[in-house]
Amino acid sequence: MTRRTRHLAAALLSLPVILASSAALAQQKSDDATLATAAAEAEQQLHQTFTNLQFDDFGPSPISGPIYQASAGGRIIYFAPKSQHLIFAAVYNKDGVNLTALAQEQGAQRKLKVIDPAKALAIGPAGAPTVIEFTDPSCPYCQALERFWEAKASEGKPVRRLVYFVSVIHPDAASKAEHIMCSPDPQAELKAVYSGRVPATLRQCAQGRKKIEEDAKTVTAIGISGTPTVIVDGKVLTGFQQAELEAFLDRHAQPKAAPSAQR
Template identity: 30%
Template sequence: MPLSPKAASCRMRFFRTIHGNEHRNEEWKMRIRLSVLCVMISATGWLSAAGAQDDLAYWQELAKRKLAGFEVTAVAPSPIEGLVELRGTSPRGPQVLYATGDGRYVLAGLLWDVERSVNLTAGVLQAMRRQALERVDLGSAVIHYPASSEGTSRGTLLYFLDPDCPYCRKFHAELPKLTASGIPVSIVLYPNRRLHPQAVATSHAIWCSEDRRAALDRWMSEQSMPVPASDGCRAPLETARLMAETAGVQGTPFFVFPDGRRLQGYRSAEELIAMWRAQKP
């Protein structure tokens, strides 16, 4: 029996409604499936990043691919939630970077605790330099000036010196005040080839003298070139360069305290003595 136009129209609206609801239901089902999938992917990525935060091999490989010149040697938690602290070495010496857990974003700079007025990054670098220099055989690369009076046993003040540096010559007159105050000083001959090309030959001559301390003293005070004891002798300038990289030396005079603190440029003996005594045991 044929339907009336009104009944036919009603039936059409009914089927459209059912079809539309089915379509919307399928659409919502699809949306739910996609949402669940996205959550699963995000959770997997988050767990992978979280698991990688303390994975040294993961960060070493990432640095090799993305951070040219930076070699990760240790990974530590960062004071900032969501960031990991990367400790390592670069051509400029020890370096600290901060990275997001997935390694996409990396920060280079100083991290301060403003409530305590503490430079957290500097503290980490200080400890890294101290540990690195403790592994160096200083006896094979320094001219040692022992303390002439008894002082606290805190190691030695490491002093990078360019024999042609005018401020190094000025400081050399202050050296006896340090040793008299109980501070031993270990001098590393570190000539600046670019500024003082002749300083390399002078360094070899000083190092290869029978009495290195006396030869250095004469050169710094009188500019009297020492006579090497052996023609084939050479100063350990490559070792000095590696030590300078470890300490982050940028110029001379340059001082490194046993606790890892550093000073660049001319300083009076009184200033260095005060800093020495301020070191924590």
């Protein structure tokens, strides 16, 4: 084979590679153009659908593939398995309805159906606004919530608490809760334990153990994953959300009587 023939053969062999590279480049340009067109159309649709929304820039997100919805401890989260993203967000439809909040409310209503008020430790006056509380005697945020309830009661804003104990998070929670329920005055003993006054010897009794076992079944059925968890007006609040609780108390506050006219 002559040198010229060898050069020609090499050129012919490299031709498919060049053609393939050119085709790939052309395909890439086409894909980029398609994505740019799709982004422009999406931006225009965002303007048209949410006319009051102002935003500075617009572009692709790191999320790809379908997105799924899950409920975790009363909170709605979203998961994109393709890009492996966990999303904490509020989803609105074109009419401005918060679909995330709606899903949370629906979940709370389902949970309320499995709660038996007769099995709760009731604390507070019967005529006060009612809250459902899942608590843990060893949880510092539960102890802070207890101080909050006491402060609000002293301000003239008492609540009727239906208390259920969560005993799967801290190893000594079940024994403390049983001690509270076995005491002559469970309400007073709960306040003592939550303030840190835990006796060296904890009371035990069959009735107290039964209460803890029943509460554990309720906790599992509802899916409580954190303490405190408070349900107010059908809304599940995970953690000590003081602002939400203040708003709840304000909504249910009794109007003050108008002062009598001076004669």
